Each structure stands twice: as structure tokens, then as C-alpha cells.
Amino acid sequence: MKVTIKGFLTCKRAEHYIDCADNYAVNKSSHRFSVSDGVSRSFFPKFWSEIVVTQFVERTDLSGNDLIKFCQEEWQKRIDKIVALPDTKWFTKSQYNRKDPALATFVGLQFFEKEKKWSASALGDSFLFFIPKDFKDFQNELVILSSKTVPIVFDNFPDYLTSIGDDHKGRPKEESGNLINGIFYLMTDAMAEWFIKEGENAIGEITVWQSQADFEKFISQANEENQMTNDDCAILCIELSEVEKNGIEYESEQVTKLHDLIANQEAEEERVKQKKQEEEKAKQEKESENPKDNKFDSSQYESTTKEGSAKEIKEVQLRKGFISKGMKTVKELFLGKEKEENIEAELPENNSDSEAENIDGQSSKQLEPVKESRGELETTPVENKSHGNDKNEETEKIEEAKVEKNESANLESKEQPNIDPKSKIVDKF
Structure with missing residues (x-):
């Protein structure tokens, strides 16, 4: 009989392999194979699962409770060493003092060379599957071994072996049979759930895996597409051929x-x-x-920054100057107009007429001396004529001033409406 073995495992996504709690073991001398999944909520489950699978394939002289007790002793020795380390965390010591156990599921398979038989036992949600080489009905010919009852439901409370005492959960399920050509699959819970769901298609998918890289690529893609639970994964594929021949020959082994x-x-x-x-x-x-280059670069940067800052400050000051000048000009114009309007408001309506009358009064007073000295002027005709011309010129100037005053008043009244000064202040602001 020829045997070909492939084994792959990986950790949870975004975690490290050192934290992986899934383990398997192969011993070609004893023809034993095993897979175990450490329950994550327990105390150092990765060590417990490693010890269980290793001791099962190596200690052929032990079985049943004797093998379990030996595994428990090995686990305790390792934990004692860890807790004795000076950098051990307080919560680890607390769990150790409480005697918290480690928990793990388990599947073990053994070939009997002379009898050409196989025997297996399983506890928890780790599974053994066997499918004959030339199967015709996948569902009826598929062998499934697990302590889970039908219908199979995967949850966070599987049966397990404990690392302390006899408080194990569940009872291992055992099965045996004749060796025939076909493939045994031993796998932990995440892989088993996927296998059951995919059925016959899973066989074709597994056949494609020729390396650890292929396996990791598949697991990553399956997790991204939600085809598989994000969990530690382990699988052993043990293919049998030419079973009719005597003896067991391990043709190839590719176990990561x-x-x-x-x-x-x-x-x-x-x-x-x-x-x-x-x-x-x-x-x-x-x-x-290159300290000089660095210094030059930094000084150049600083100078550039300073120039930029100075330029920005200057622009801001210019903008402020323009705004203040504009506000000042508007204010002066506004105050000037307001002052003129206040002055005009204080003048009587017939301001132009009274001004003209004042001018006439002043001119008449100035002319009185002329009238008093009329006799003298009459004696000098040339002088009288010149005085008369002067009087006419002054009168004309007064009349022109009156006309100009009236025109400017009319023009201002047309250009600006009659608005209350307070309302102008509101409009301005």
C-alpha cells in the first residue's frame, strides 16, 4: 500500500503563527496521524493541543486515560516553567493559581499494517472524513467521524479534553474499517464546516493545493468572500493507493x-x-x-518663508490703508455735506433776498456821502460822471452775486433730495 501525505495549517487573519492553537502530527513509524484545536478561551490552549497530537503519535504504549494523564503532566511542566519567568504577567499568574485548565478538541487515526485496517477516534468539532477513490454517491459513501450529533451545528461550545483533572466534556466517538483506496481528511472546525457545506466540490478544491502558499491563498480568498470563518485552520490529507499490496510505503510527504x-x-x-x-x-x-547643504537648504527655506510672510504683511497693510483712506474720504464727504445742509437749514427761506437787501443797504450807506456832497460833485462834471459809473458797476456786481447765489441754491435743491440728516447717517452705514 502506498501513502501520500499533505498537511497545511494557518492562523487567524491579522494574527501571528506563534498564537495559532491548531496543531497536527504525523508519525510514519507508528502509522499514526492526529489533529487538535485548542479552545481559545482556555489557559494556554496552543501548548495543550500540541502536546496531545504529539504524544498520541509517539506514545504507542499508552492509550485512553493513561495517555491523557501523561499529556496533562507534560502540559503542567511547561506551564510551571512559563509562570516562573520574571516577566510573567499578573493575570497569567492569577489563572495559574486558580488552576485554570487548557481545553482542546482531538482526532486520531491509526493504520494497522498486517490487518489492513484503520481505527480512529474523535472528540469535539474536529472531524475525520474518508471518501473512496472511485465513489459514485458522495453523500452515501462519505465517512464522517465526530462527537457532534446530527444535525451538525458549529458553535463556541465543543466537546473537549481538559489539561487538568477528569472533567472532560463529551465522550469520544470511535470508528474503524478496512483500508481501501481513497483519501482520509483530518481537519479542525473551520475547515470541517467549509467541507460539509461545499460537499463534493470541496474534494476538487483540496486537490489543487500543492503547497503551503496555495493553501494560504485559498484561505485568504475564502475569508474575504465569507465562505469560511476567520479561524485557525489545519488539515491533513492522507491518500491511500494500491491497498492490495502488502506493507505500507510512504511515497511522499508534504507537511508544513x-x-x-x-x-x-x-x-x-x-x-x-x-x-x-x-x-x-x-x-x-x-x-x-552634508551639514552645509542642509544648513543652506534650511536657511533658504527660512528666508523664503520670511519673505513670503513680509510680503503678506505688506499686502495686508496696503489693503488696510486703502480701506481706511476710503472710509476717511467717505466720512469727510458725508460730514461736509451734512455741515452744509445744517447751515442751510439754519438760514431763513428768503436768505437770498435778505442778503441782497443787506447789500443794497450797505451800498446805499456808502452812497450817502456822495449825496451829501452833491453840490461839490456838480461843480466838477468829470468827477460826477466817474462816481456815477462806479455806482453802476457796484450795483451790477451786487445783482450778479444775487443771481449766482440763487442759481447755486436751486442747483443744490435739484441735485439732493430733502432728506433728514439722521436718515443719511443710516444710509451711509
Whole structure:
């Protein structure tokens, strides 16, 4: 009989492999295979699931409760070392003192070479599936092993093995059969839920996975398209062929190890970190080698900034000057007009007539001495004639002044309506 093994696993999206609680193990010498999913809400579940799968495939001398107790002792030893570390958090110590256990689901498969039989047991929502090579009816020929009852519902409360005491949840379900050509699939809950939902199409999808990269690409796409729950995923594919031949020959094995994934991820993170440090160091060295250029650039920037700021300040001052000048001009015009209107308002309506009368009175008074000395003027005809001309010229000037005054008054009355000075102030502002 020939056996081909493929195994892939990955962590939750946006998490690290070091936090992955899914584990599997393969032992070609004992022909044992196992998968386990550590329950995330328990105490150090990733160590518990790792110990369970490892000890199952290696300790062929133990079975049942004896194997479980041995696993519990191994888990306790590891936790004791962790808690004894000086940097252990207080809440970790608190859980340790309360004796909080780790929990994990489990599936174990074993081949019996001489008998050409297989035997398996399962507890929780980790599953075993087997499909014959030349199946004709997928649903009827598919073998499903799990402690979950039908109808199968995936939730956050699976059956489990506990790392402390005998308070396990549920009872393992066991099944066995003759070895025939076909494929065994051992997988944790997220993969099992997807497999059951997809049915026969899942077989074709799994066949395409030829590497860890293919598997990770599929899981990422399935999560983005909501075809699969975002969870740790682990799957073992064990294909049997030429079962009629005696013995078991492992033709190929392509099983990704979690420790390798953790190491590769940490190495990549360290590489990225070192690259950033080198880039930062090179940048600092470049700056230190060219201090003058840096100084020139900074001074040039500062001068440019200062010039820009001075220019902006000057523009603001100019705008303020224009505004203040405009306001001053408007104010002067307004106050001048208001003053003129107040003066005109104080004058009587017949201001022009009274002014003319005053001018006539003044001119008549000025002419009285002339009348008194009429006799003298009569004795000198030339002088009388000149005085008469002067009188006529003065009278004409007075008349012209009166006319001009009346015209200006009429013009102002036409140009500006009769508005109350207070209302003008309101309009102005």
C-alpha cells in the first residue's frame, strides 16, 4: 500500500503563527496521524493541543486515560516553567493559581499494517472524513467521524479534553474499517464546516493545493468572500493507493510544520526591522556628511518663508490703508455735506433776498456821502460822471452775486433730495 501525505495549517487573519492553537502530527513509524484545536478561551490552549497530537503519535504504549494523564503532566511542566519567568504577567499568574485548565478538541487515526485496517477516534468539532477513490454517491459513501450529533451545528461550545483533572466534556466517538483506496481528511472546525457545506466540490478544491502558499491563498480568498470563518485552520490529507499490496510505503510527504512557519515569520519581521534601521542609519549619515547643504537648504527655506510672510504683511497693510483712506474720504464727504445742509437749514427761506437787501443797504450807506456832497460833485462834471459809473458797476456786481447765489441754491435743491440728516447717517452705514 502506498501513502501520500499533505498537511497545511494557518492562523487567524491579522494574527501571528506563534498564537495559532491548531496543531497536527504525523508519525510514519507508528502509522499514526492526529489533529487538535485548542479552545481559545482556555489557559494556554496552543501548548495543550500540541502536546496531545504529539504524544498520541509517539506514545504507542499508552492509550485512553493513561495517555491523557501523561499529556496533562507534560502540559503542567511547561506551564510551571512559563509562570516562573520574571516577566510573567499578573493575570497569567492569577489563572495559574486558580488552576485554570487548557481545553482542546482531538482526532486520531491509526493504520494497522498486517490487518489492513484503520481505527480512529474523535472528540469535539474536529472531524475525520474518508471518501473512496472511485465513489459514485458522495453523500452515501462519505465517512464522517465526530462527537457532534446530527444535525451538525458549529458553535463556541465543543466537546473537549481538559489539561487538568477528569472533567472532560463529551465522550469520544470511535470508528474503524478496512483500508481501501481513497483519501482520509483530518481537519479542525473551520475547515470541517467549509467541507460539509461545499460537499463534493470541496474534494476538487483540496486537490489543487500543492503547497503551503496555495493553501494560504485559498484561505485568504475564502475569508474575504465569507465562505469560511476567520479561524485557525489545519488539515491533513492522507491518500491511500494500491491497498492490495502488502506493507505500507510512504511515497511522499508534504507537511508544513508550525514551528517552521513561526520561525519564518519571525525571521521576516526581523529582516524588515533591520532594513528600516539600515535605511534610517543611511539617512542620518547622509545628513551628517552634508551639514552645509542642509544648513543652506534650511536657511533658504527660512528666508523664503520670511519673505513670503513680509510680503503678506505688506499686502495686508496696503489693503488696510486703502480701506481706511476710503472710509476717511467717505466720512469727510458725508460730514461736509451734512455741515452744509445744517447751515442751510439754519438760514431763513428768503436768505437770498435778505442778503441782497443787506447789500443794497450797505451800498446805499456808502452812497450817502456822495449825496451829501452833491453840490461839490456838480461843480466838477468829470468827477460826477466817474462816481456815477462806479455806482453802476457796484450795483451790477451786487445783482450778479444775487443771481449766482440763487442759481447755486436751486442747483443744490435739484441735485439732493430733502432728506433728514439722521436718515443719511443710516444710509451711509
